[in-house]
Amino acid sequence: MLNILGNQTAIKKREGYLGIYVHFPFCIQKCSYCDFYSIGNGISKKLEEKNIFSSYKTEILNRIESFPEIQSLKVDSLFFGGGTPSRMDNNLLNELIHFLRSQFQFEDDIEMSIESNPEDITESILNDWNQIGINRVNMGYQTQNPQYLELVGRYYDSEQYKIAPLLLANSKIENYGFDLIYGFPNQTEEEFYSDLEFLLQYKPNHLSLYSLTLEKGTEYSRQVKDRVKLPPNEDLQIKLLETLPGKMQDLGYKWYEVSNYCKLGFESRHNLKYWTMEKYLAIGPGAHGFINSKRYSNPRNLEAYTKHPGKSNWEESDPIPELLLSLFRIFKPIDMNSFINEFPIQAQKKFLTQLNKFQDQDYCKIRSDGIFQWQRSAILNLDNLIFELNQAIRDH
Template sequence: MNSISTQITPGLQARKGFTGIYVHYPFCYQKCDYCDFFSEGIGEGKSNVEDLLFESYKKEFSLKKANSPELKTTKIDTVFMGGGTPSKALPENWFRLLKFFREELDFSSDPEISIEANPEDLSLDFIQSLKEAGFNRLNIGVQTRSKEGLKFLGRHYDAEKYENLKYLLQNSNIERTGIDLMYGLPHSRKEDFLDDLNYFLDLQLSHVSLYSLTLEKGTSYSRNVKDKKASPPNEEMQREILELLPSLMQNRGYTWYEVSNYCKDRSFSRHNLRYWTYESYLGLGPGAHGFLDQARYGNPRNTAAYLKHPGKPATEETSSPREELALSLFRLFLPIHIPSFLEAHIPEEIAKKMIFSLDGFAAKGYCDWDGSRFQWKESALLVLDDLITELAIST
């Protein structure tokens, strides 16, 4: 099948023959305190190594292609520019890179081409430039409309840009547009988050990602909480909102398809779906990860090191499908055609153990499961991590 959306009725099915591309752009206006992705704050303006970085993407690509049998035979159906803040880069650099990819690889007829952006970079002209560069999906990291909340998160705040965001979203030439919002900030109220959420839902966006603030090891926020310089996330509020969201979003016309992700009209993030369904992807750039030819790799979390040796990974490991599939596939709240994934990735004896676990979950009322089509019930939400861990251990 060529499209994720055609697979939903019988259940999401395993696919072969398709690959995605992820490109990591490491630069931001400033490094957010809570963020554990590799990124570097460089202030306003363009990085002085931007052109070199884009040439390094091409060099790494050529090395990966030369050594990957999969890339020689696959079809590309998603490209995702993440970071960092990819909207800090010039659209013409993205245009040239996308043109290069299309010349080097076989693309599907309807690829999803996504880019992440922050409000401070956006204008109607800039969005038009992104569309002309080839992007058909835009995701904006809003997090919160509260000045105090953004200051707490260590994010850059441009009041004029945040106030203008509604106008930009209403008039964007890129139809598939989504936002990220965050909840559970200490000293914030549930009502503040819901006000932000309803503000954006009124715009009928195609995609909404709703994340709880978490303590990620190695971040400034995590260290500050440990040193009692900052308050921890409001876990009680997070639990209340997490329980509230599925019905609230459904009432507003959104499909709940992953723990933190909702969309209208089956406008799933097709690229992110491939992470959860154990599909391959080429990762390029400092701090990027990739999954090709049944092996995973991670690039150095250092821009200078990457520019010196693009294509030289910092980590490499053989993939473990039985554990990874349990940890990723079962984050989805879509109906899933389990036999297709078991047949594609899991040995028969292990598959029997997984089916036994699913039988147990169904008996406890956590899912709908008929031996073929599986789907979590909302009752599984608050114990989902425990259930997924149990499933991973049992297999």
């Protein structure tokens, strides 16, 4: 039997679990490339940043009233994202976590994550998070090069950028990681690897390495369209997409999603829910959730959200395209049968036939027991391969 697992465990479809995401939209200033709902409101914290916590609780109770069955699910991930949730008032954060515990069944080994920016990291705040129960921190570092940070409108405190990774590495929170962005206009390969090497010295468990993208409606996208700023460096992005998986493996990091690498066993449990179509509750303005095969989105407007917490736009989920657009971002081994066994028989056959064609083209490996894994050769053609797979299922 072909061994494509190595020392990794194949991902299987799971039932009975729930993730919870809380969106904190406030930032010191909004980055020009950012497509998430966020509000740049300056360095000093504002009253609205405290008031939003009462809206969170109202939305949570509204969700439970609409879907009481979610209280019987096991919550094994809680993720505070944004925006910049490291700006949260820790007393209010602690109170919210206790409120969530009172409403849901938290697993003993729950992964409790918070996103942070370097400017917020102090020894005191890290100790507070540890006491509260935060056991995973992800720092949006992006680059240590100030000209690239300024190019995309990111707030930058030079001293904090120097010391924040060290403070995090020396804290009691042992599960931590960093985000880096590559492909800034005129950025060189050497500059990116300088950023990477700087962060590797702090021995993170997780690294998210994202290419700079032009997201529709963002300020950076408009600036490029108006020729005020240069577009991302696509040549560098292509080269790094091809070479990073091998380099990161040599450094001891598993490639488990298009842009994500980790030490063995340190995948983001919460993010895997998005890619494997598990249920997750999303709280806050601009947040997106997935419950009972339905997707919902909260208004991308603070006033509208706080006026009616829990009022959302809903849409039915079509499981086949959902599967294609989420599961096939994963580069870990996947127990494919566990994900497609509820599809119509004909759809299953078409699905597996097309995957076997991809194997013949050396884009993937498939074991006789249905364990599937993309090869590195698939990365530059991934969107096209997913499109072909969708067409094969729909057109026959």
